[in-house]
Amino acid sequence: MTLRIRVEGAGVAAWTAAALLARRGCAVNVHAECGAQERIVAVPAKTVALFEDCLGVAIEAMTPSRWVEKRCVAWEGRDLTGIPARALVCDASALAEALRVHFIDEMDASLEHEWVLCAKGRTRGDTVVEAGVRRAVVGRMEIPDGFPNEAMVVAATPGGWIFAVVRPDGDLAVVSIDPSIELVAETVLRESVDFLWPGFGAQVLVLGAGTAAPSFDRTCATQGRIALGDNALALDPLRGDGIGFAVRGALLAQAVLGAIASDGAIEARLDYYRDRLSHVFLGHVRGCAAHYEAAWNEPIWRREIVLMRSVLRRIPMDNKFRFRLIGKELRST
Template sequence: MTGSGGAAVLIRGRGVAALAAQHTLAANGVGFAVEPGPARGAAPVVMLGEQALALLRDLFGPSCFQPSSGTFSGAHAIERRIVRWGQGEPVTVPHNAVAVTGAELLSGLAPPVPAPAPVCAEGSAQAFTLYADTAVPEPALRLFGEREAAAAPVTLAAGADAAAVLIEATPLGWLFLIPLGATHGWLLAVGAEPDALLGHSRLVAPAIASAGAVEARFQTAPRMLDHLTGPDWLALGSGALAFDPLCGDGTATAARGGILAAAVASAIAGDCATESLDPAPLLRHYRAMLIAALRRHLAACLPFYRNGGSGAWWRAQAEATAAGHDWCTQILAAEPEPGFVLRGNRLVARDTVG
């Protein structure tokens, strides 16, 4: 493999994780090439919380997705989260976030400068490959529940709070209303069709004047590839690890995963500051860190699915979440203590950290 003068790393795919990995590799002086592949359908709406915004602004610039910025004027400020869960009354909590469409998210994130190095010439060392939301050599997927979301555009009712996202549990599933402006937004319905869930709603339904037809369907249950790494590759992005939007910020997860994946690839390739390291412990560390993140996420989700409702759907999701948490616990119990620590953009051996 080569250092900054050639493509030591090949990134296949596109998305937030791929862009975060590109910026991290560039910062480390590691040459890389990109094969973006075909464009995927963008998410109808994405909410970026404080952690996601901090990561994106650190990687892509301080004006990134500022609601007052002319460059990213599509970002809509969210100031509150109003939640009605189980049999309780609505609870309002402060929430510093912005909402954007999926297309706005990706168009607002620029690739790094300078441009990536050309692909490794024929006969040169095999590049280490990062698979970002694209087909991986071993695609078996582990799913922790079954929670298809239906997304539909909505017109907000007169007087609706356009600075608040609304989250509500119903007997059949849950609703997530995300405004994108003063008069419009998107509704996510998880567990049943929007009309069925709205028929049980006391919080979300009154905030909607009209709902359009469902425009997208996608899985929201937490999921992870069975095989996240191979001898000369690793997977990153939502195709490798994805969180339930109820308790996780998918964009922050993708950005953090991209940074960690690029740090692993930098250590394997050998960047401008270090010699290359043995891939096996680095790849094992990467897998353990993703499983640990998934375990924390499942622990956060479990009370919501245990307390959201008493019907069969709620029980099934709670059982799947608990089983996933137990699986993560068993896997991590067999792993040694993490051998590396992320310092800036690089992984360093834990025993060298003072």
Template sequence: MTAGWRSSVHVMGRGVGVAAAQAVLLENATSFSAEQGPERGSAPVVMLGEQALHLLDSLFGEGRISGSHRITRRIVRWNEAEPVSIPHQAFALSGQALLGALPLAHGSPSAVPPRFSLHARPPKPSLHQFGQREAAAAPVTLAAGADAASVLVEAVAAGWLFLIPLGAECAWLLAVGDAPDALLAQSRLVAPAIGTLGAVEARFETAPRVLEHLVGDDWLVLGSGALAFDPLCGDGTAMAARGGILAGAVASAIADGQDPGPLLRHYRAMLIAALRRHLAACLPFYQRGGSGPWWQEQARVTAEGHAWCTSMLAVEPEPAFVLTGSRLAPRTVAA
């Protein structure tokens, strides 16, 4: 066993969070074994901001996330207002392409039994979910003259639409709140940009949610299995990567013999704090999106989620650790 390895870690699952955690374990020379588990579904389309892409490049190597389509502008029409055009540097690609680009680490298991495990899928799957708003995803072709470098976001009476180009002619439409054709019938921004609408190919929940049990005595959950953001406001891929980095640092510290209790409490608090910030960013959009019952309900449950996060963090102490590189250090030492 390599010098400095006191115990090993077992990593179960796949995805951005798992790959990020494995990268940290490798950097920290923490022995680990990896179990991929069954193939899971991927999002039809993922949009990465420049900061998210830089984070993934720093973890997995520059240029690994290839085949992405550059986005330069976001055009938003909200609550019957005129469309607003905002510069927005991002990259769009299919979820399958993103997962295929992630490195598959097999680890370097030691003779010492694992002291700790990381899970992409929760052992205890009870969720705190703030609302119910299923998205329907359908492939579309862009209309002649549509700007393939712009994403379009539009609020209509019973929900919202998100059009994400993947190339000069093809795009994905996300419809939240009702069926795509029903929402498009109310659309003044997105509908004119669509040439043909394909059949719905995926349905998934977009309401923000967090596991009730993020950690156990000798395990934690990471990635989208632990925490999920609303695609309307927030970069779920970047959050999965940041959470994976933190999870890997926590696992390394535990494998090195540190007390798991404070480390796991820190991990849980950091994820809830991230969700609280996300909900605070989402709330104004749902408050201003429309005056109908659907929008009022989404604003109500988003505010409830923010209040729940606040109540959870109110009983937590100040953060006890700070991430320095790939290691967690006690805040008093780091300061």
């Protein structure tokens, strides 16, 4: 049975799923709204390899990027410690646009569809569980003297924590996460920068702000509709590999639809998709709670930790699954 699928979204998850489904023989139409804000990410080396294995194209060949070799962390203490962690730095929105250009000719222009894959970003509502209210503020600035160009920096600050890495174009990308949406976003980011690199806070160009708490849509898979990427499950950047989750989520969604196309059995596959993402969400929240509890600035995170622990108490974790993903296919256990 050939499925007709409409993919809604313009990010890496949407285009990865669309490409994989088209290669399965599905008729895929992509409805993408362009113009996404740039988002500098550090993609772990394992995810870079997974991306190329799944799609047959290399991130480095598609968009400007640069490798870093370690992560400099100041979390339980205030001194930066280097940890080997090879990653490729790139702009996730530029990568998504490159995927669109590369795969657009494989898509079907028909508007008729039986299934919708929604990958239009974070969502809110009665069915969405949110594990906190913390916020991310994104900016760019000149590189401070002494910044480790071959590394990314993750450091706790008096007001939250900060991620910084040299961009492919040579400036410094900075993201601060804070626990209080009541504070002025620009102030939080600049104070975090000044804590690590005194005098540089005023130089920061603030690009935007948004929520950074993990969230999960409990109705992420229903008859005729599957949510994908952040629309289904959004990660805290402290412990989240956004590109990796986008690719793995696309792999899972296309495998579920491939299995449905093969034998027409829908409900069991949708149950598995929801249960699998719920399991990932709860494991992620548990790891985040432990991570914030270990920070030297733990007192400012106590409300967030309480909210995360509350989510873990409310939602049971199911470790038994009827299927598992092997390569690009869903198999019975």
